[in-house]
Structure formats: structure tokens, C-alpha cells
Amino acid sequence: AQSVTQLGSHVSVSEGALVLLRCNYSSSVPPYLFWYVQYPNQGLQLLLKYTTGATLVKGINGFEAEFKKSETSFHLTKPSAHMSDAAEYFCAVGTGNQFYFGTGTSLTVIP
Amino acid sequence: DADVTQTPRNRITKTGKRIMLECSQTKGHDRMYWYRQDPGLGLRLIYYSFDVKDINKGEISDGYSVSRQAQAKFSLSLESAIPNQTALYFCATRGTGVLNTEAFFGQGTRLTVV
Numbered sequence: 001a002q003s004v005t006q007l008g009s010h011v012s013v014s015e016g017a018l019v020l021l022r023c024n025y026s027s028s029v030p031p032y033l034f035w036y037v038q039y040p041n042q043g044l045q046l047l048l049k050y051t052t053g054a055t056l057v058k059g060i061n062g063f064e065a066e067f068k069k070s071e072t073s074f075h076l077t078k079p080s081a082h083m084s085d086a087a088e089y090f091c092a093v094g095t096g097n098q099f100y101f102g103t104g105t106s107l108t109v110i111p
Numbered sequence: 112d113a114d115v116t117q118t119p120r121n122r123i124t125k126t127g128k129r130i131m132l133e134c135s136q137t138k139g140h141d142r143m144y145w146y147r148q149d150p151g152l153g154l155r156l157i158y159y160s161f162d163v164k165d166i167n168k169g170e171i172s173d174g175y176s177v178s179r180q181a182q183a184k185f186s187l188s189l190e191s192a193i194p195n196q197t198a199l200y201f202c203a204t205r206g207t208g209v210l211n212t213e214a215f216f217g218q219g220t221r222l223t224v225v
Binding site for chain 1: 115
């Protein structure tokens with residue numbers, strides 16, 4: 001069975017500061033890995049994904065994530081937080097049939 | 112128009128009532144999913160379907176049923192709604208093949224059972 005752990009249900013950063021959202025997974029097979037963002041009253045939007053190849057993946061809005069197989073991690077980063085980044089972020093693992101989601105991290109950006 | 116459309120967007124219903132949430136998609140995807148989202152619990156899978164004749168239970172299917180009326184339509188029913196089914200419900204689709212690994216989500220249906 002797959003599981004996804006997001007450390008920190010709430011993260012606060014100052015505007016312009018580094019954003020780091022942590023995600024660890026357990027998977028018995030090489031997984032597909034995803035980060036989704038959810039703005040209030042909206043569905044989930046794909047930020048970025050890792051399938052194969054380069055382990056550092058870049059997504060929309062300046063976000064990127066690095067797949068580290070040895071650490072079973074897929075942490076999300078952004079060098080400089082913007083007020084518009086305030087949202088809920090979900091890490092997910094995809095297998096052939098299903099997706100498994102973490103419990104989410106709510107990001108607050110302080111002016 | 113949205114690729115994945117859920118109706119209604121909001122619904123308040125009484126305990127014991129039957130309610131149907133509908134999902135339609137224009138992406139041409141075979142795979143469709145229903146999730147519920149609860150604060151602090153993330154998204155949990157209720158049912159999924161890989162084609163019209165294929166229906167599979169997810170981790171929390173009790174109290175729910177689904178119908179795949181066509182490739183583009185996947186409905187979720189609560190046969191007798193109870194208050195702990197109050198949640199945000201999402202429909203999602205996914206294509207097939209290594210180039211189609213991610214899920215695409217609808218805007219969600221906020222259901223309140225009173």
C-alpha cells in the first residue's frame with residue numbers, strides 16, 4: 001500500500017522568503033509523484049509532476065520539486081513567496097490505477 | 112467551459128434523503144474518480160471507474176454508490192445521507208499511457224447533510 005506524509009499541516013512564511021513544503025512517500029514500486037495546489041472554493045490544480053528522467057522538476061508559478069529516491073522524498077520549494085501563493089498544497093503518489101494524497105499543507109504568506 | 116464539470120456546486124440536504132452528485136468531462140478520458148475531502152484528512156477515494164463497464168470501490172465506499180452512464184459521465188449517489196457525509200466532493204479524470212499520468216479535477220461539490 002502507498003502512503004504519503006506531509007510534514008506540517010500549516011506553514012507560514014514571510015513574503016519574499018523561501019517556501020519549503022515537505023513530502024515523503026512509501027511505495028513498493030517507482031511512483032509517479034505530484035504536487036497540487038487548491039485555492040479557496042476551487043478544485044485541485046497540478047503544480048508539477050515527476051514521472052521519469054530528471055529528478056528536479058519545475059512547475060508553474062516558480063515552484064519546483066526534487067525527487068530523492070534514497071530519502072523517498074519529493075519536497076516542494078519556491079525561492080521567494082508571493083502573497084498569491086497562499087493556498088492548500090497536496091502531495092500525491094500515482095500508481096497504475098490510483099492516486100494517494102497527503103493530508104495537505106496550508107501555506108500562509110505574511111506581508 | 113471547464114474540462115471536468117460537477118453539479119451541483121453546493122447542496123444542503125436532510126438526513127435520510129437520497130442525493131446524486133454528477134460529473135461530466137470533455138477530456139475524453141476513460142478513468143474517472145470520486146474523492147471526498149475533509150479538513151486534516153486530505154482526499155480519500157470513494158469509487159473509481161476505468162470504463163463504462165468497470166466500477167471499483169475505493170477506501171471509503173460504504174454509504175455511497177456510483178453509476179458510469181457514459182465515458183463522459185460518472186455520478187455519485189448517497190442512498191440515505193447522514194451528517195458525517197458532510198464534506199467537499201471531487202470528481203477527477205485521468206488519461207492512459209505514460210504521457211497522461213496526472214489527474215484533472217472538477218471544482219468540487221460542497222455537500223452539507225443536516
